[in-house]
Amino acid sequence: MTLELIDVSLRVGADMHLYPTSLRLEPGEFNILLGATGAGKSTLIRLAAGLERPTGGRILVDGTDVTGMSPQKRNISLVHQFFVNYPHLTVFENIASPLRVSRVPKSEIEGRVEEAADILQLRPMLHRRPQELSGGQQQRTALARAIVKESKAIFLDEPLANLDYKLREELREQLPELLAGRGTVIVYATSEPTEALLLGGHTALMREGRLTQFGPTAEIYHQPRDVASASVFSDPPMNFAPVEKRGHRMHLGSALDWPVYGAAAGLPDGAYTVGIRPHHISPVDPPDPSIPIRGTVRITELSGSESVAHFDIADRVWVSQSAGVQQFQVGEPHEFHMVPTHCFYFAEDGKLAAKGIADG
Template identity: 35%
Template sequence: MASIELKQVSKIYPGSTAGVKDIDLKIEDGEFVIFLGPSGCGKSTLLRSIAGLESITAGDILINGEVVNHVAPRDRNIAVVFQSYALYPHMNVWQNMAFGLRMRHTPADEIDAKVKQAAELLGLTPLMQRKPSALSGGQRQRVALGRAIVRDPQAFLLDEPLSNLDAQLRAEMRLELVRLHRKLGRTTVHVTHDQVEAMTMGDRIFIMKDGRLIQQGPPLEVYANPADTFVAGFLASPPMNLLAGRLVAEGDGLSFVTDGLSLPIPAAYRAVYAPWVGKPVTFGLRSEDFHAGPTGDASVPIVLQVEAVEALGPENIVIGRIAGSEKPIAARLTRHYSAQAGEMVTLHADLMPMHLFSPESGKVIPRPRAAASPLRRHA
């Protein structure tokens, strides 16, 4: 197994285009981490740099405390699984899984033992004589993983391995990857743009934007306490509701005021938000913090004109607007809540999980941290 550390790592392409810029992070031995971000944010460049498939312009990459900047990819003892699977179409499953070992002149009996062990682990034993064209997408993904496993690497790097699968197979393979990590205990880096993968698979997530690392931490901690409006909007579907307005003093309290709406700031946050009175701020509240009825002292009624209802089965997403506002609000409600487009409804917002952000920098204005639910480890 391996720890992986990046110190001020940058990759600048010809024309001064930055692939990644000044990345500092450390992945602990045996940890499962997610690199998350939109297309073009640099997450795959970072993964390829760790693998040695991309040379870095500046900084150091350390594996188990040793600088590997100039170590060849094959000598880093790291396995990479790509989005395309990269299986040889003329070879059967056994041959695909054994190919790398044969190229390293591994003894035949050792190859056979390793391939059989990996096949049993991944449920591929009945498929060993099939060629890739006779396999489903999920089976091909398992073969690609098996080819990596037989190498017995100290770490796995997975570059969007589930993006070619349909929704049901993605869900199945998420579970398979978590189980595989639990069994093997190897350091794993998983690159994705899918928020569900990030929230459900990793011990920690590293959120990237424009080649830079924006925030890192346990998934639920990052979700509950985003560092800026980008993280607030990206790490959720629907994204966090963000409203532009001002913070004003009202008697002994504070309120966020925007078109057609005034929301009282919870007493626990007044002291830290007081310096922003009279200034423009961005108010953030997630969709699940809206409810059909009152939920407590920090709950306030909000009247919305419904524009659409997305019935997802286990829940309904109600999208509506406050009178006088152009910004839609999304509320995540139970499957039993019903509303029709054009209807006026009163929802109740729990303001304790709210955030305020600076509209200039987009960064969160620090406040006492909201408690996140305990993040369970893979079990």
């Protein structure tokens, strides 16, 4: 099965919730919608699933126009970030509910429910009710109900957002294996770039109701088309600043300059915007060739696994992200190290002009 959106849009009153969007989604791998809250991910899912009708464009399933077709006739499944289970039914009955609605023979229902329960490690809980389950077990139940239906498309709208860290990591790792080989179109919405990279497949970057780029996940991470795409695919957000190329060096005002490498060395002299991800600005000197940056620390965010520091540079605030616990003093200058080979350079129209030698 293929799912295709052709210039699909949604206007509510004077507000555009989704600008004309075209996407062709294939079965067999994850199709990820990546963007911040309000980017249009849930709107696109509701339109593709038939929960809302677009104000413009068409939706095709295997070449057939289903734009006005109800969700029930489309044979789709939808899993939200909230645990949508029937509280008065057992886990078995919750998983079986779409099969009963579809009038699947009773003799077949038991086998299909048990198979889905085994996949999601729910067999010991089949006779419990949702209120007797942990959050992770409730979300597994919702996923099992989606799997057992053997839908043509499964829409997962930030399904792990409300789980604790350990359960998120566990299910994130298992999902590709659980949903593989089903010939189903899988659409997965997330606001976390790291989650998109872990799931792989293809990613559609969304920003303010617009699709900014679509392609293989790793490819668009390393080669964002423009400033908008680069902004979406970085958490914390990518650092940007206006720079000027003169000869073989880039100049960030009078505060900083560095040599350019790779394709960037061949750019014409002139004005550009540099972009660099926070994890390529380190408070410790990295093994790759780097340049020192000295800036006043404004905010710090420390956890057991990483340290984030916001610091002033050339009338801007940049962010450094590094592993482990680093020592910063708010209000005091600190030396950071930027790796120029990880820089992206964008032209005045916002399009990617060149990047350093290393993958971004």
